[in-house]
Amino acid sequence: MTSPQHSLGIDIGGTFTDLSLWRADEERFITLKVPTTRAQPALGVIAGLERLESEHGIRPADIGYFVHGTTIALNTLIERDGARLGLLVTRGFRDLLVIQRLRMPTPYNWRTGRPTPLLPRRHVFEVTGRLGPEGTEEIDLIEADVDAAVDAARAAGLDGLVVCLMHAYRNPVHEQRVRDRVRERAPDLFVCCSHEIWPRMREYERALISIMNAYVMPKIDSYLGDLETRLAGMGLPARPFITQSTGGIVTAASARRNPVETLLSGPAAGVMGAIHAASLVGVSDFITLDIGGTSADVAFVDGGAPRISQSEHVADFPLLMPVVGVSSIGAGGGSVITVDEMGVMRVGPVSVGADPGPVCYGRGGTRPAVTDAFLVGGFLNPDSFAGGHLQLSVEAAREALKPLAERLKRSEAETVEAVIQVAASSIYAELSNLAAKQGVSVADYAMLPFGGAGPLLAAPVADELGITRILVPGAPGTLCSLGALLSDVSKPFVRSIVLPLSEAAGLLAEAFHELSGQARLWLASEAPELSAQRFEVAADMRYLGQSYEIDVAVEPRWLEEADLAAIAGAFHRRHRAMFAHADEAAPVEVVDLRLTIVGTTEKPAARAVAVRAGEALRPSGSRQVVVAGRFEEVPVYLRRAISADSSFVGPAIVEQDDTTIYVAPGWTVGSHASGTLIMERTR
Amino acid sequence: MAIDGVLLGIFNNYFRAAAEAAGYTLERTAYTTFIKESQDFTTGLITPAGQHFAFPVSIGAQSYIGIDYSTFIESLAPWHEGDIGIANCPFATKGVSTHLPDYHLIKPIFAEGELMGFAWAFIHSSDMGGIVAGSIQPSAYELFQEGLRITPKKLYAKGVLQAEIREFLLSNVRIPDKNWGDLNAVVAALGIAEARVQQAVVKWGIDAVREGRDALIAYAESRTRAIIRTMPDARWSFEDYLEDDFVSDVPVRIKLSVAKDGEDGLHFDFTGSDPQVQAAFNLATNGRHPFLCLAMFGFFRTRDPGLPINAGLIRPFRFTAPEGSVVNASFPAATGVRYALTQLIFTIVQGALAEVLPGTIPAAGAGQATIPAISTVDPKTGQRQVTVIQPMIGGSGGRPWADGVEGCDISLGSLRNTPCEILEHEAGLRVLAYEVIPGSGGAGRFRGGSALRLDVKLLHPNTIFTARGMERTKFQPWGLEGGKAGAPGDCVLNPGTAAERRLGKVNVERLSAGDVISLRTPAGGGYGDPLTRDTGKVLDDVLDGFVSFDEARDIYGVELDGAEIDLAATGAARAARQTGALPARYDFGEGRSAYMRQFPAVVLDELSGLLAGLPPSLRYRGKQVAVATLREEFNGLPAARGWLSTHWNRIEDTLFGTAPTARG
DSSP: OOSSSEEEEEEEOSSEEEEEEEETTTTEEEEEEEEOOSSOTHHHHHHHHHHHHHHHOOOGGGEEEEEEEOOHHHHHHHHTOOOOEEEEEETTOTTHHHHTTSOOSSTTOTTOOOOOOSSOGGGEEEEOOEEOTTSOEEEOOOHHHHHHHHHHHHHTTOSEEEEEOTTTTTOOHHHHHHHHHHHHHOTTSEEEEHHHHOOOSOHHHHHHHHHHHHHHHHHHHHHHHHHHHHHHHTTOOSOEEEEOTTSOEEEHHHHHHOGGGGTTHHHHHHHHHHHHHHHHTTOOSEEEEEEOSSOEEEEEEETTEEOEESOEEETTEEEOSOEEOOEEOSOOTTEEEEEOTTOOEEEEEEEOTTTTOOGGGTSSOOSOBHHHHHHHTTOSOTTSGGGGTSOOOHHHHHHHHHHHHHHHTOOHHHHHHHHHHHHHHHHHHHHHHHHHHHTOOGGGSEEEEETTTHHHHHHHHHHHHTOOEEEEOSOGGGHHHHHHHHOOEEEEEEEEEEEEGGGOHHHHHHHHHHHHHHHHHHHHHHOTTOOOEEEEEEEEEEETTOSOOEEEEOOHHHHHTTOHHHHHHHHHHHHHHHHSOOOTTSOEEEEEEEEEEEEOOOOOOOOOOOOOTTOOOOOSEEEEEEETTEEEEEEEEEGGGOOTTOEEESSEEEEETTEEEEEOTTEEEEEOTTSOEEEEEOO | OOSOHHHHHHHHHHHHHHHHHHHHHHHHHOOOHHHHHHOOEEEEEEOTTSOEEEOOSSSSOSTTTTOOOHHHHHHTOSOOTTOEEEEOOTTTTTSSSSSTTEEEEEEEEEETTEEEEEEEEEEEOSOOOSSSTTSOOTTOOSGGGGSOOOOSEEEEETTEEOHHHHHHHHTTSSOHHHHHHHHHHHHHHHHHHHHHHHHHHHHHOHHHHHHHHHHHHHHHHHHHHHHHHTSOSOEEEEEEEESOOSSSSOOEEEEEEEEESSSSOEEEEOTTOOBOOSSTTOOOOTTOOGGGSHHHHHHHHHHOTTOOOSGGGTTTEEEEOOTTBTTSOOTTOOOTTHHHHHHHHHHHHHHHHHHHSTTSSOOOOOOOOBEEEEEEEOTTTOOEEEEEOOOBOOOOOOBTTBOOOTTOOGGGTTOOOOOHHHHHHHSSEEEEEEEEETTOSOOSSBOOOOEEEEEEEEOSSSEEEEEETOOOSSSOOOEETTOOOOOOOEEEESTTSTTOEEOOSOSEEEEOTTOEEEEEOOOOOOBSOGGGSOHHHHHHHHHHTSSOHHHHHHTTOOOEETTEEOHHHHHHHHHHHOOOSOOOSEEOHHHHHHHHHHSOHHHHHHHHHHHHTSOHHHHHHHHHHHHHHHHHHHTTSOOOTTHHHHTHHHHHHHHHTOSSSOOO
16 A cells, blocks of 8 residues: 555445454554444445544545445345346247256255246247357347337336347347347336356356346445445545455446346455465465354365355356355354254254344344354353344353253253254364365365354364364454455456367467457556556366366466467366366367456555563453363453464463454464464364 | 264264265266266265165265165175175166166275275266167166176275276276276275264264164154154055056056055055066066155155155165066066156155145156257267257146246256257257247146247258157146146147147157257146136236136136236136035046046956966066957947956967967
8 A cells, every 4th residue: 555545345244344444554454343234234334434433533535445345236136126127038948047957956855946037937028030059140130029028128117128149158249239229229228138247158047147237236236326425425535446256356337337246245255355364374275164143154265366166156046157166054153953852953954043143142032043052151251242232141042052951961061062063063064075076185274264153163163174273363253344455456257169179279369369458458447556467367178078167277378379288288187186087188178268357456464463572471361161061161361462472272262352262172372473363283 | 872862963964974075076086977967876874784874965866765785785795895896787786776877886894893884876877888878778678688787796805906897897888988987986985985984983983883873774764753653544545657668558557555554654565566567667676665665755855854864764664566567577677767667656656645645745747857869970070979958857746835846847856957058069959949838737726837848950961869758748747636637748840830740759760950859848737726726826827928818717717807807707707616516636637537437447456466367477468468458349448347357368368379369
């Protein structure tokens, strides 16, 4: 930051809005949590800014850089209150949204079914006209069909139209003609075409990306418009940047055009924050464990980079575009504990959610949840939960656990221990599956827990997985806003190839030039001040005849010099790494070429945590905590009192405003100059 | 017991994860696309006595829960560390494998010198040799045509690959490299599961693991029995048909009687089912098999979503499945297409449950998966290339709480389609339509899921078209509790042109460039009286084009005025049509009703009894002759009960070649 002005990252979550501010004059971070107003998320942002001013003297006018993560798009999808849309498809494909990919979520369960489409069949309109798979026109487009669709959409009072025609990823000509025709006849209807956002082969998934984009667009548009006005009104000079599902950021103007790219930005920003925290202590291979009220999410980080996935789901729909791969593995603090008639304990999959929440919240919850067990077990301090914003009731939680203990014929402490073990085993089960899917050994990774309950369960889970190192960042409760603040400006671009590699040299070179030109233009208008930029290029490739592609990093010069052997070699190596075998004699196909442009932003570097040599760390107190099934007096440390050379052993509890850390027996805690706690398994 | 409910809960998570980790490893490292795409494989853990104690849930085929491995295990004893057994023969393994393309492999798990159980995996191989590429041919009449038959053998002995077994195996299949690649993936997966169990022994001790392994099965069993206990103590039965057996037009009848077996068990009795057929539809169950009760597993899992999945689910069952019948075929019956019958049994169990648990069971779904494929000669390489077009299934049945699913049945819900854009890249065709068929779903308070229609235009000359697995082209998916039967399936060549030709059930068609194939699936049956369907839903169906304006009026009694419901007229129309009479529980549709009029159940039961008196090898032929004789004798009118018994010697004469002129 060359400017003396401060930088602010904000993340709006379901319960809290988190702020991470880089205070340029003092070279340190300030973090804050304010309650989220779900109906009007901008209020949380405003409230946060007001608190920064009243509590820390930070005036909005001094904030020169502002990054914002929003869940508006995601919530609009989940709550199904987006735009009313029509869809124009190639004749014969009216049921694209009904049939989907045919498959059902839980076969053999009679209650199963596919997700209800985002628009009904009555608003799907067929258009005559056809392109072949090479993009050549086989049947001319009949514009009268477009006119009829526009009239019907008008009559139905729709907000906008989405266009997805066969093979438009190869040749957009028909989609463009449809778009122009709609604009001509109905300038008031917004139009979104499937070739514009992520032009890849696979008609259902491509249509879905455009539909989701158009569906959330009006809400995002009005929210960001409103926010920009309010911020300007408060005198905040910075143009807001918005976090993306890829872990990058873009301007608000870009986000308003392609809001679908913000859908999974919250978890992505968390991973980016985690990468930053880990990099400060020199760790680049780790698993994030984000346990909040309703879910536990994990991500694998290799070599300091997030794993990019092109097969995530959002609100039950597949999202086939690149995003930071974060997997939800169930069990959060709200997971319900049950013991059945046969005395077998389960944790989840049912959750009490944020409302009413666990019994101890005292908001009408009656079913015991993991948080209740943590409270009864002495892990949580009832008076300082969520920074003291929520007083917890130990008595109510004990009452709720009592019937479970009776059914198990166990003491209260043993019951708490059982909950922790069963919860850890279910996280273990899911995590070990993810590891097997990706062909990695989890014991080779460190673990970086965050979220309200991550640092509580990290040690028991690590013990199950054979992980021996845990990193707890300085502000694990606000890692998403930190990640937002530290991300680079970036955007992915794609072009469909679909040719055997041996025939693709010309098209690959052409596609690379086209994509890199597009990307440079985009960055120049997006953030002209960023001079440091780079390309990340990848190809989706497969053996000819396979039905799935793998993501292969390629070097630009291979494309420019038509070095097909180098590309093939990279593919075989990647295939071997992922699947344990490769066939170097078999023909290879290139499905897509992808290019991401990254404009590197300046990163603030915090001052090191002070070393207080000679001054031994003392616990702030102690309390009864369940250790190995029995209550035991355990020391409690305050996080802010821990200096860079502190060291102590478990069992211990570390308290801080945004989370509680459990140091299990057999673990030793050391602190790093960056403020990150490092827990290591010692026996 | 030494292990309590908490440890049992942990073991349930742990061992399921072990089975799933093996599954993900297999999927990840397998060679053939088929395994990765259709997940036709499973992994698991079995006890030394041959029972599943852990089964994967999030990955792999779910229809093999509770297979009995004891024969497979005993035939290769004694076991040593590092052994891996392999087999694919349905008869030598007593129903472990159900057709030859499925390789089953087991690896013993030793800890502290004790055999703790076996890691298990099976994969469907894309080719096992035999009569056709892919090894499955409906017209195969004995096992030997269907590929290489592997009776239990050790592929590895004490960690050493048995090269002669490998050589013998790979020299009998069309794609040896891919098969070997897939088998290596299985070996890797077995190693993962083995290591997980050994780690469990280190962590919790050998006594806890031994006890926990058996307790997990007992736990699943007791939860299953708890569900059965809530079922009424009654005897109920149901029957349904394969429309034909491919080599003749005589339907194949499956009859099931169910009764409570004690207060928390079930007896499934298949007496009255037809003799095994001389085509590839037979089930080799050894008389006890999950394929005979899969719908029950679906029912249990719907009732108790947290039910642990292992051999405990099948323990409450007692089966009677007559040897030599199509549901318990004898060596060397052909079994390649056994899944058609498994699907049918799924529907039959549903039909039987509907009678005893009204209000909880859906109507019949399409219950079939047609796999249309085209084979063309690649102009560049001159090689013949086979492309599966799309799995064509058809809607599920209306449910007592919701409409059926459009275009796909629930028991086949793991199948995924191919994006049409990819299809057009890979095969010489254009997709002209891939859509639901309006009006096809059986009418009802809850409508049956619609049929799908796929029209493709062929671009290459000399194209061979096949469509394996077509069913329900005459005998429609039945409606329930007043709901109507779903539309039957069909296949039409060049629809709407002068060259239009109805193909019906497709065997093999030689077609040319420009020909259009139009394949239409069956649709799900409806549930409940259509006159009680929510009028708003009827309006939605009309606006969305699933139901026509006329159908709304004529079938649902809903009078529409444009996009509005005329409430008064609708009320009057519906009231006028209330007869007060309870509708029949099942609506079988015209095709099956006509067949049942001609061949009443009592006559078919009589025939079944008479056939049982014949030597097993003559029963199939006996049935064909008897049906032909009845058709001739009664000429479309109902066959009379007793006639067959009176004239049985005439049929025997034909069979034994003692008649003056041979019939049939």
